[in-house]
Amino acid sequence: MNSKELIRARKHLSLTQKEAAAFIKVSQRTWQQWELGQRNMRPAFWELFLIKTNYKPEIENMKAIFNEYTQKDIKTKHEELADLTHKKEQEKNKDKSFKFIDLFSGIGGIRTAFEAVGGGCVFSSEIDIHAQYTYYSNYGVVPYGDINKIDKESIPEHDILCGGFPCQPFSHIGKREGFEHPTQGTMFHEILKIVDIKKPRVIFLENVPGILNHDDGKTLEVILDELSSRNYKCHHTILNASDFGVPQNRKRFYLVCFLDDVEFSFPLPPMTKVDIGDYVEDNVVGYTISEHLQKAYLFKKDDGRPNVIDRNSKGSIKTLVSTYHKIQRLTGTFVKGGETGLRLLSVNECKAIMGFPKEFVIPVSRTQMYRQMGNSVVIKVVEAIASEIVSSLNKVDNKKVS
Template identity: 40%
Template sequence: MMDWSSFSFIDLFAGIGGIRLGFESAGGHCVFSSEFDKDACKTYQANFGEYPSGDITKIEAKDIPDFDILLGGFPCQAFSIIGKKEGFENETCGTLFFEIERILREKRPKAFMLENVKNLTAHDKGKTFKIIRKHLEALGYNVYAKVLNALDYGVPQKRERIIIVGFLDDVMFTFPDPIPVSQRKKLADILEEKVDDKYYVKERIKESRLMRLKDPNYPKPYISHENMAGSITPHPYSSCLRAGASANYILINDERRPTEREMLRLQGFPENFKIVVSYGQMKHQTGNSVAVPVISAVAKQMIFSLKQHELNKQL
């Protein structure tokens, strides 16, 4: 019988460790991590004291230590069905989801939590998500999935992500409720007081943005972003941080870029999180990461559900 006050997990597609932080806050300890990107590994090592194992496709499941929960924010890829006769077995072949599947099959952890872009549910007319769900259920897991928005869990960033949770046993699970509005951080709470000149944009960029600002009297502080059509919309929160977008994508008060620390705060990372790479890399890494408070809330809810399940078994 397990009491779940302490548990082990593995951190796949670990990035800079946002999912790890969320599950550590619920009593977990990491026994294995894997990440492909060398710069992300530098940040991970600086903060967790371990350099993640590299490419997961080259790691045998049997070489991974035993663990209770599998975690992974895996990239979204289309699945191709290669000929009729190959069917179910090969549906996920060649995708990174397949790596998660084979590790679950071999290691049979009690639970998992996967994170992906909201679009996963619409991807390939919904086929991609259907295949993922079907494959997880075929391994014997009870699967729950929901799109959660970081804004509802206390960070001033609109970031919608699908969270997929699964349990080997018949665990009853509900996703965590949003936190009260009064407890959510506002933009003013995460902005730095003194900001170096290098973050300020050129005057002409500023003027061009202010000219196109939908509401010139919008109260500061705000964050605006330029959409494909070139219109500038201010909000009291950040639009979704992205790994690949251009440098002028989001601006604070249409005058400067967010600092590295501010980007980390928008994702709910702790103040003592170390920054050891360049601005461009930090932008890429925070854009690829997760909103930590969302993951913490899910982790705590998962552990609560697992504890309840253990208690019910004893009755």
Template identity: 40%
Template structure:
């Protein structure tokens, strides 16, 4: 197979962050699915297609054939019915089941899944154990690692588990962090001419500054108010969250990030279209992925698949040569020119 051109499906597509990562290495999306209609509106504006709706209602056989399955699936608590064990019960009530049933029917060469880092420790590790066990039971070789967006070029501390699987015994290593010189800083992503509507009221600003842990912290910074009420500045954003309060993060304790800045914090290009109000973009970016992380993983996956194919071709070529050599040296072998 030529991995310079491959196909993928984009499940739990959100606003297409994972899609952007795999398109960057030559992939073509042949199917997308997203439940949230506002996210679909943003997705359609940028990719010129409206994702199919609820994946739980879409039969796997109706999905076009594809090479790689992609999905940033929501993590719900796994439910085991009674004391029964087994395939259906372990995955009941979770959207992982829908990934599993599609993998089982369509048998793509590879997959990449993304989720919160707490997936590893959820239910004392049982949830992740069930996921990994079921993926391996389908015949996939599975790799998993928590990656931090800060290490891949965006000013956001966002730790997410990436789960990668291959049908063949592909050797895979997760991408190394990028050089410091290649990482964007807050100064790189902040806008200079910002409308007054993003600025907080004086009482909020003064309250935040009063509780700022380091009052001499150099600008620009992004502060994050934690549950206890302390206000901590950083030269990067804390992880964007879909359901966070309006002032969850503030730039220099003065204003909220703009829509474009929220997208830049996640590594979306400036060509990305904004077609919904601020509150919805805030939710959508909080639910999305850090695009540079996905790009790095996608590049590594395709490199590994190409290396596997090259090794297999070499192995098969050598096997054919050896077989031909034995045939020529077989005393019962008769060259074609002597057969009348």
């Protein structure tokens, strides 16, 4: 069930969560979980709610409200569903002020940021089936899979190419495979294929800070050389999420390249500091860490002491990593609370820290949730960059008109 539609229905009827839940004889807690996207409301409950309240949803087609496809559907009929949902998406976004594609899309953090500044996504690709399902559950689009197998000619025209691509050592791969081109055999090579065919006005790429020194600096050198040889003007920097009103020390490398001759500067960090304690939820159930795990793993001298926070904690936390679900490997952040006095960050806390809205649906296991959040971008940072990109393009376009 689309949580936004559920909230819209309740507010239209001027009901509290408790009153809405009473109509279909479920607990207020259950209704709350439906609205927060922590659980999926079954169609039978929605139909009963419509009957009991006589509410007429704006979206009459039930399949447009509920996720029409399951994760199994996406796995077994992937290409068919990707084609179908992309056609609908391209039609919906045909009049947007600019169009972008979302490569290595994960669960859509970059997409969310570029949509926030007026863009329309016309193509997405992601190889991981679990991330594909989360992406579909929130955007209604099934991303295409392995970018190596995608016909680059079939990708729609777009203004901005976006991607959080994997960091691979060009020199090592090239020598091992005997490739003539320095990037061949890498994901970046697939990006270049798209660039050569579609020639987007802007390329936006995100990576870990280590790319600066990766393979003794050769990786970044090749990337910049390849894009510059195609007449792109490249700008790159490292930004920390903690400088953009996010309570997380998460540094990332950002690369923005323009085909037009434009003036561009990365956004200046507003230096708006927030405290992690403001993001801690009360009365969280189900994320408790057993006393056995605490004693066995969390406080070993070799691992260092974890960062334990509560509602009164100040400052930022360490980077939320994709291995957060692996307790024995953690030296990260935990919350005071739960039956044993210590718990993991909840799904809503993770969403807030990364910048996803509360209604963002997580339809996968908790293990996958931590992996997906840890691999995502911090939306506030990307949105700030996206805003500067759009501003630069608008200035160029206005000059052309005048």
